[in-house]
Amino acid sequence: MPKSTRYKPKSKRQTVESVRTLIPREQIQRRIAEMAREIRRDFPLEPLHLVGVLKGSIFFLTDLAREISGDVSLDFIAVSSYGDRTHTSGEVKLTRDLDASIEGRTVIVVEDILDTGMTLQYLLRVFEQRKPRRIRVAVLLDKPERRIAKVRADYVGFKIPNEFVVGYGLDYAERYRNLADVGVLTLGARVKKT
Ligand code: IMP
Ligand code: MG
Secondary structure, eight states, X not given: OOOOOSSOOTHHHHHTOEEEEEEOHXXXXXXXXXXXXXXXXXXXXXXXXXXXXXXXXXXXXHHHHHHSOSOEEEEEEEEEEEEOSSOXXXXXXXXXXXXXXXXXXXXXXXXXXXXSSXXXXXXXXXXXXXXXXXXXXXXXXXXXXXXXXXXXXXXXXXXXXXXXXXXXTBOBTTBSTTOSSEEEEEOSSOOOOO
């Protein structure tokens, strides 16, 4: 049997990718501890319900939750967005809903990154219909240059330039989420948003 030429070696794609550290892990952890204190300072007496947007927010949410003192509960929601990095269709779909009602609760939406803002705009619309007591938004990263939707975060870890970043939960095609630092991904080809 002739050797198959149907499958291109995966390594070919990977050789053109490289990650340059943008925010080292110690800096991320320090900032998260500060954000946790800011959040608790704003709501000293209230139980806080943290809603993580899967999957990018997982490490941020778990680290943030452990730094917030007092009564904290957690839930998760998942969305998928269509379009790529440069052409956002603005179409967002709910792929996993919350387990519990948010009615009457103080909700902190926890997101990895605020980019065009389309995802957050969609989520806030969904949540507001469910009559929470209040909603605040915490994002680890903010790329203000890319904003399309008129949304903002109440708590921002770091403002970053318009570059595609990975690590600390952020992925490129589901890879790099496990990096402890946030880094800028460089590719030979165009970067697709996942
Ligand atoms: P938005 O709806 O354009 O604000 O995009 C939000 C989502 O796009 C984030 O939750 C990420 O999943 C993804 N995203 C945006 N920018 C980046 C990036 O630089 N690296 C990895 N994912 C990103
Ligand atoms: Mg993603």
